[in-house]
Each structure stands twice: as C-alpha cells, then as structure tokens.
Amino acid sequence: MDTSHGAAARTAPLSEEELDRIDAYWRAANYLTVGQIYLLDNPLLREPLRAEHIKPRLLGHWGTSPGLSLIYAHLNRCITARGLDMIYVTGPGHGGPAIVANTWLEGTYPELYPSVGHSEDGMRRLFRQFSFPGGIPSHVAAEVPGSIHEGGELGYALSHAYGAAFDNPDLTVACVVGDGEAETGPLAGSWLSNVFLNPVSDGTVLPILHLNGYKIANPTMFARISDEDRVSFFRGVGYEPFMVEGDDPAEVHQSLAATFDACFDRIAEVRADARRRANGAPVRPRWPMVILRTPKGWTGPSEVDGLPVEGTWRAHQVPLAGVRDNPEHLAMLEAWMRSYRPEELFDATGKPVEGLLGLPPRGEARMSANPHANGGLLLRDLVLPDYREYGVAVEGHGRTTAEATRALGAWLRDVIAANPDRFRLFGPDEVESNRLDAAFETTDRQWEAEILPTDAHQAPHGRVMEVLSEHLCEGWLEGYLLTGRHGLFTSYEAFIHIVDAMFNQHAKWLDASRAIPWRRPIASLNYLLSSHVWRQDHNGFSHQDPGFIDHVMNKKPDIVRVYLPPDANTLLSTMDHCLRSRQYVNVVVAGKQPSLQYTSMDEAVRHCERGLGIWEWASTDEGRSPDVVLACAGDVPTLEVLAAADILRKALPDLRVRVVNVVDLMRLQPDTEHPHGLGDRQFDTVFTTDRPVLFAFHGYPTLIHRLTYRRTNHDNIHVRGYKEEGTTTTPFDMVMLNDLDRFRLVMDVVDRVPGLGPNAAGLRQQMVDARHAAREHTRTHGEDQPEVAQWSWPG
Structure with a gap:
C-alpha cells in the first residue's frame, strides 16, 4: 500500500x-x-x-x-x-x-x-x-x-x-x-x-x-x-x-x-x-x-x-x-x-x-x-437516416446476390454519425467479421491503451466498443441503455449464450419496471446474431447453436421479440423498427454471407409490417386452397424452401404449393398469447385448417411446435430445423446433416400430401439419389455441387 x-x-x-x-x-x-x-x-x-x-x-x-x-x-x-x-x-x-x-x-x-x-x-x-x-x-x-x-x-x-x-x-x-x-x-x-x-x-x-x-x-x-x-x-x-x-x-x-x-x-x-x-x-x-x-x-x-x-x-x-x-x-x-x-x-x-x-x-x-x-427521463430519440435509401436493388426475386449485414453496416455507419452522443455499437471483436465494417468509415474502436502503427481503427474517441468478452459487451450496453442511451450488440449466434443469465436479469428488470409508474421506458436491448448456425460450416460443431432464440422465448411476451429477416432489405426494415422501439429485448438473426435477395424495398417494408406472408411469386396455388404449405423462417431455410418449391413446380406442375415466409416469429403465436400474435382465423387462412404444413426453421424444431400447439391444424405441422448435427463441412452438407435440405423437403411433400406418394414415387427416388450425389460430391471435391451452390430462382 x-x-x-x-x-x-x-x-x-x-x-x-x-x-x-x-x-x-x-x-x-x-x-x-x-x-x-x-x-x-x-x-x-x-x-x-x-x-x-x-x-x-x-x-x-x-x-x-x-x-x-x-x-x-x-x-x-x-x-x-x-x-x-x-x-x-x-x-x-x-x-x-x-x-x-x-x-x-x-x-x-x-x-x-x-x-x-x-x-x-x-x-x-x-x-x-x-x-x-x-x-x-x-x-x-x-x-x-x-x-x-x-x-x-x-x-x-x-x-x-x-x-x-x-x-x-x-x-x-x-x-x-x-x-x-x-x-x-x-x-x-x-x-x-x-x-x-x-x-x-x-x-x-x-x-x-x-x-x-x-x-x-x-x-x-x-x-x-x-x-x-x-x-x-x-x-x-x-x-x-x-x-x-x-x-x-x-x-x-x-x-x-x-x-x-x-x-x-x-x-x-x-x-x-x-x-x-x-x-x-x-x-x-x-x-x-x-x-x-x-x-x-x-x-x-x-x-x-x-x-x-x-x-x-x-x-x-x-x-x-x-x-x-x-x-x-x-x-x-x-x-x-x-x-x-x-x-x-x-x-x-x-x-x-x-x-x-x-x-x-x-x-x-x-x-x-x-x-x-431513471434513464427514460433523459432518453432522446435517435436521428435515423431513411433505411430505404440503403436497400439492395433486387432484379427479380431470388436472383440478386448480396450480403445482408453489409447493407446494414452502411446504414449503421450513418446512424453512428448522426448520433455521436447517444448510440454505440458493441461486440466481441466481430464488427468486421460480421460485415459491419462500414462503421469504420465514420468512427473507430474506442481505445485508451497503447496504440501501435500496425493497429487499425483504434482511437480514444471511437463509437465501436469491441472486447473479447460477451459479458462486458452486454454489461456496458445495459448500463448505457439504463441511463438513457441506445445501442446494438452484435455477436456470433452460438456464443451469445454466454450472456444468457445477463439477458435474464435485464428482461426481468424491464418486466418489473413496466409496472412502476415513475420508471420511464428506456431504449430496447437489441441483439444482431450473425455468423449463425447454418453458416458456421468452417468453424464446425462448437460454433453451431441456435438455442438463444428458445431461451429468449421463455420470457414474457410483453418484453421479447424475435425476428428472422430473410434478406438485406427485410433486415434494414427490421433493424430500423428495433432501434425505434422501447422497453423490449429484440433478437434479430441474419446471415452475413453472400446470399440470394428476395424482396424489393417496398415489398420488404410490407412484408415486415405483416410479420409473415404468402410469397405469391413463389407459390403455385393461385389464390386457391393449396395442397401443401411450405413455410420458412430464417435465410438458409428460406433458400431451401424456395429451391424445393422450384423442384416441385417443374416436377409436379399440378401440385398447388403455397410458400409462406415468417419474419416475426411472434406472429405464430395466438393473439391471446402475444401482442404480435395472429388470431386463429387469420392463421388458418394462411396455413389452412387441414393441409400439410412443412416448416423449415432456423432453430430447434420444437420451438415452432411450442408456438403453434393450440392452432387448428397443429397435427399437420411438420418442422425441419437444427437437430444437433454439425461439423466442419460445406454449407449444403450442413443442411443435409439436419434434414433441412431442399431434397429432403421435396421428399416430405411426397410423403405428407395425401394421395401423392404413389404418383410421385419416381420423384422421391430422384431426391434420395440427389442427396447421395450431393454428399459424394462434397466428400470428393470439398465443396458443394455447382448446381446447388449457384442455384437461383428461375427468371
């Protein structure tokens, strides 16, 4: 001393x-x-x-x-x-x-x-x-x-x-x-x-x-x-x-x-x-x-x-x-x-x-x-640039390729610039990895220790807070929010579990404070989970876990929101909504890899406002009662559903297929259970009361069953998702390991649509063979088949 x-x-x-x-x-x-x-x-x-x-x-x-x-x-x-x-x-x-x-x-x-x-x-x-x-x-x-x-x-x-x-x-x-x-x-x-x-x-x-x-x-x-x-x-x-x-x-x-x-x-x-x-x-x-x-x-x-x-x-x-x-x-x-x-x-x-x-x-x-x-007393709205100006120009559904989080990064760059005293970006050393590096065009990483000539974007006045500790990122952001400011926490999906208990405490705080009249609402706690389960094929099994969604969904519906935007434009619309919201925990899951884009900006806005919707351009039911509903939530499940719909369109042109994409996971719940939930009549209109629903989901399949178990047609809802099968492999082999691939989905249609099996036995066998060929190709060449990796929606 x-x-x-x-x-x-x-x-x-x-x-x-x-x-x-x-x-x-x-x-x-x-x-x-x-x-x-x-x-x-x-x-x-x-x-x-x-x-x-x-x-x-x-x-x-x-x-x-x-x-x-x-x-x-x-x-x-x-x-x-x-x-x-x-x-x-x-x-x-x-x-x-x-x-x-x-x-x-x-x-x-x-x-x-x-x-x-x-x-x-x-x-x-x-x-x-x-x-x-x-x-x-x-x-x-x-x-x-x-x-x-x-x-x-x-x-x-x-x-x-x-x-x-x-x-x-x-x-x-x-x-x-x-x-x-x-x-x-x-x-x-x-x-x-x-x-x-x-x-x-x-x-x-x-x-x-x-x-x-x-x-x-x-x-x-x-x-x-x-x-x-x-x-x-x-x-x-x-x-x-x-x-x-x-x-x-x-x-x-x-x-x-x-x-x-x-x-x-x-x-x-x-x-x-x-x-x-x-x-x-x-x-x-x-x-x-x-x-x-x-x-x-x-x-x-x-x-x-x-x-x-x-x-x-x-x-x-x-x-x-x-x-x-x-x-x-x-x-x-x-x-x-x-x-x-x-x-x-x-x-x-x-x-x-x-x-x-x-x-x-x-x-x-x-x-x-x-x-x-009592940070809500001091809270000032963010100055948010019009996210529509940062959208990806989509030329035909499912034919343009872009990185969703890179488009978001350009918008966040300007959010940071417009709010130099009330918005920060928090993450464990992954801003560049998650394709948000446009932020460094307007700011640096905050840093008060020694700076070497070989360092990049380290400065004592940065708005990006990077430290290899999810605990610190979460704690800093919570303290920042609770005293009246705004922020965003980006993380690899598998490792956001590190802060499960901290999320619990914050969600409980928000829930308790809603009932306290003198507590003013604060800005929402926003998570962006990229580098997700389906594109951790290079890092392997240890990096493959979508379970944070399940953890979040256990909290009270007045507090939590989960969004799975399928492309860049829906991601921009979703994030704008999240940064404007108050007193919630918003979880957004979006991929960072180059992927197909499905919605124009106007379509993305309407789709996000609905929370889920029928993609008529990908459906063949022509507004009539479908033979089967192909539903999807998440960017990779959406890709596989659309590829399956393309196969069915060509192989079974008389089959009436309805494609439904879900952005707001809470829409699957009844309106009596969650403010975003769909009434039973609306849900039945979209998902039918008696037709097979094949649901390709980003996370663990049981969650979809939890959300829909009270629905009229629940017995006909069959979910494919992550089932703890993973390794270091190719992207398509990863979905095949978990039976989420397009070929498996087509086989499910053949198996589930009444009367279709005997009339489509040849198609089913083709799908079995296609899966085998795809697996053999990855084992021989170390990459996915070109016809799989380069698939796009037909023009």
Whole structure:
C-alpha cells in the first residue's frame, strides 16, 4: 500500500459536528435495515419487542448492509461539498434493505411511494413491505429509486457502471463491488473497462471494493491475499488503490472521508490533465479506486448461541434466527436495535430528525433521485437516416446476390454519425467479421491503451466498443441503455449464450419496471446474431447453436421479440423498427454471407409490417386452397424452401404449393398469447385448417411446435430445423446433416400430401439419389455441387 494513501487515510477532515451527523445518519440507516429484516410492527420500539412484532419469515441480507450504508452516507457528503452528479451502483444488491433505508432517509422513497412516508406509520409500512408478500423484493430491484442494477446475480456491477459513464462526461458512478462478487468471471474482466473510458468525453467510475471477508459460507479470495498482492493487482489493471480499514466507527469515518476527498481530488486532476492533452497523444490515466475493509455484519450481534457472528460468514443473512420462538434471541434483537439509539434519530412522529435530513443533498442531486438512474427521463430519440435509401436493388426475386449485414453496416455507419452522443455499437471483436465494417468509415474502436502503427481503427474517441468478452459487451450496453442511451450488440449466434443469465436479469428488470409508474421506458436491448448456425460450416460443431432464440422465448411476451429477416432489405426494415422501439429485448438473426435477395424495398417494408406472408411469386396455388404449405423462417431455410418449391413446380406442375415466409416469429403465436400474435382465423387462412404444413426453421424444431400447439391444424405441422448435427463441412452438407435440405423437403411433400406418394414415387427416388450425389460430391471435391451452390430462382 502506498504510504501516500495511508497518510490520506490518517487525516481527520470531519469536524466533531460532521462526524456526529454522519455517524447518526449511518446508525439510522442500520436501524432501518434491521427493522426491514425483522419487524412487522412497533417500528420505533415504543414498547418492548414481543413475538407478534416479528415477521414469521425472516428474509434479507444483513452482512453487507452496514458497509453499503457507510459508503452511501459518505458519498452524500461528497456530493454536497463538491456539487457532484452521482449515481450509486450496488454490486452486493442482496443488501437491498440498506439501499431502501437510505432512499427513505433522503426522502426520495416517500416522494415516490407517499404511503411509506416519514412517519411512524410510514416506517411500519417500510418494514412490513420488505421481502413480504405483496411488498418489494429483498434485492436492490427496479422498485428502488436510484437503482440501475438488480444485483441478485453477482458479477455485473462494474460493467454496468462503465456503461453508464460512457458519453456522460459530468456523471460520477460510484460502484460498490462485494468481495464475493469480485470472484466472478464477468467482474474480474470488468476491471479493465478503464481501457475504454475517455476522461474527456466520458464520465467517472469510482470502484469501491468492499472487503468484509466472507461469502455465504466461505472466505473470499481478495480478503485472504496480502495487502501487497491486492494493491499490486489493482495497480496492474490500471488503478490507484486507496485502502481504508478498521472496526472503530469514528476512525473509519475520518479515514473514509479523507480517502474520498483524496479520490475526488485525484479524479479532478485526471480530467484536467486529459483536457490539456485532448489533441495530443492519448495517455491512459490511472484512476483511483477504494478498498474498504470492515467487519461483515458490523454493529450487529457479536456472538449468538456461543458462536461468533460479527466479522464472520454467519452474519451474511439473518444473524438472529427463530426470534419469534426464542425469547433469548428476541431480547438480543431488541438490544441490537436499541444500540442505534433510535430516540436520537427519529422524532415523536417517526420523522428523521433535522440533523439527519440536512446530510443528504437536495432534489435531483440525491443519488436516489438522479435522473440518470431513471434513464427514460433523459432518453432522446435517435436521428435515423431513411433505411430505404440503403436497400439492395433486387432484379427479380431470388436472383440478386448480396450480403445482408453489409447493407446494414452502411446504414449503421450513418446512424453512428448522426448520433455521436447517444448510440454505440458493441461486440466481441466481430464488427468486421460480421460485415459491419462500414462503421469504420465514420468512427473507430474506442481505445485508451497503447496504440501501435500496425493497429487499425483504434482511437480514444471511437463509437465501436469491441472486447473479447460477451459479458462486458452486454454489461456496458445495459448500463448505457439504463441511463438513457441506445445501442446494438452484435455477436456470433452460438456464443451469445454466454450472456444468457445477463439477458435474464435485464428482461426481468424491464418486466418489473413496466409496472412502476415513475420508471420511464428506456431504449430496447437489441441483439444482431450473425455468423449463425447454418453458416458456421468452417468453424464446425462448437460454433453451431441456435438455442438463444428458445431461451429468449421463455420470457414474457410483453418484453421479447424475435425476428428472422430473410434478406438485406427485410433486415434494414427490421433493424430500423428495433432501434425505434422501447422497453423490449429484440433478437434479430441474419446471415452475413453472400446470399440470394428476395424482396424489393417496398415489398420488404410490407412484408415486415405483416410479420409473415404468402410469397405469391413463389407459390403455385393461385389464390386457391393449396395442397401443401411450405413455410420458412430464417435465410438458409428460406433458400431451401424456395429451391424445393422450384423442384416441385417443374416436377409436379399440378401440385398447388403455397410458400409462406415468417419474419416475426411472434406472429405464430395466438393473439391471446402475444401482442404480435395472429388470431386463429387469420392463421388458418394462411396455413389452412387441414393441409400439410412443412416448416423449415432456423432453430430447434420444437420451438415452432411450442408456438403453434393450440392452432387448428397443429397435427399437420411438420418442422425441419437444427437437430444437433454439425461439423466442419460445406454449407449444403450442413443442411443435409439436419434434414433441412431442399431434397429432403421435396421428399416430405411426397410423403405428407395425401394421395401423392404413389404418383410421385419416381420423384422421391430422384431426391434420395440427389442427396447421395450431393454428399459424394462434397466428400470428393470439398465443396458443394455447382448446381446447388449457384442455384437461383428461375427468371
């Protein structure tokens, strides 16, 4: 530990009056925290505690809470003294009662929830509602003002904090990282987010590693390594660590106040120096961070039933169990709560005394009232160029070849240029790979570390955020969205699974916040999944997985949308819609390889508006009831369906074939299940009530059955899709391995259309032979047959 840091911590910047006030505020927050975990009634302890005052189920996390409130109180002092614009990200979000306590003390909670006011009855409601049926969750959830981070699942606090700071030059994000959370992979990777933070155009992140020594039942790694190793680690990832530790409240208050003063002085120096260097060579600054070491469950019971509690893992959740049934524990709880001297903290009505009300800042300066933590308040629409001007000129359906994502890249280039302060492109080192490299015509990759002459498009003012961590990309984007901006996350389809749990948390946050009147809608979380399952023939089986769609479809229909545009023009229309949307998770799957284009721009717009539709140009039913419906969703399945329809048109000219393409997967659901769903009558009109429907699907076949199981004709819907057959092979061999190929689809038609089999036995045999020949060709030549690879819709 640097001696300068120790010296800063030993100074005493607080006057006796300030020390008393900040300690009283901390005691009040601790009192309110304990009350939320334990009490149903008697909030001010006007009478001795009795069993009926205690909740029947004791839920919550005490161990981290005193540290969270200590930090909160001291940051309030800094905000007031320095005029800071600050939000508070709580990594140990399970310390929910502490954050609720602080938001109640500084008045934001009563403003948003008037029934939980600054009164005895309000305090009773505050206690009763916590982790109680009909109340609020035990974690720092969307219901808590000032929060942008749920924290129930650990690992994402620091990436959220950095995402919030990007393009917010006046914002400070104080981010508490628990020492248990610090062991997670996503958090471990997040420390180097400082490589991407521009000290001129971005805000400040102040990481605060709270070492209380234990997780649920085990010691934490960062608490058990030496001070020298711990400081070396954080210096190695680019920080200037300041250490505060102790168990004497007065000493810790003074040390933490001095340390925060030193940190914010250092931040001001970093930013001033960066502004002086703004036009010179970039110099990566060394930002301050705090390592705060205090006992777990500090100020709680030191020993229970002969076992140590304070400063041990036993303080993690509820230190005193069975309070209703154990008179000794009940007496200990009362002594614990009275140790905070509530009679000094709250007046006769239950309102915090004036001394406490004077500590927090006022209005929007309060961390719980900061509009950045309710990003919809600050959200501005994107300036979007007309996507129609970026479309591919299609000369005949299925005859023009183009790369869909390359066309999208040109549009995104101009989206970035038109929105230099509110849109960023996030991805794990794949912008060029996914054919979006037109973005580099107007911007670079954000980068604050060393830049070599051999590097390409690295600069300290880039709008493209590339790092080989899907966790960081997701966390940054979520933080960016939650504070009122817009973005797009591009990824290989197979590896977006890495953020399954992060998507879960964000989707749940969106769902919960929809029911909270004061939460304003934010921009949607948009995924573009390219390099998908059907064109990972070169990378092989490990890169072949379309299952993220299934995962997303488990969420509530008010939140999720899945789109499978078959070509460039439908992709452009879809993405324009997604970037304009609010409060959704949009998943768009689109290939990057050269492929056939099927729709003119006008046709693409209409097709996307419908979500699914009959492609009359590819059908032979001539508006009458078809003999068979060939349905498809996804670019490669669409290609195979059209090639199959071409074979059938030539071999069986009297067969009435209807081709249906699905862009919006939600259209397959009934309108009673999803806002985009089709009513049963509309669905039956398109897919019939009694004819075979052969559905070629991008993903796992069972998903289509899940979406359509209530439909009249479900028993006649037969789905081909990915069935976990893959390897390093050719594109057509890949579809053959999964029985999604055109020849297999024609065989299905012969097998499924009543009466057709005996009259088309020769055609079926030809298809069997064609599959065999195609397989032999790949094994002999290492590429697909020219007639397969170069097929296009006949003119």
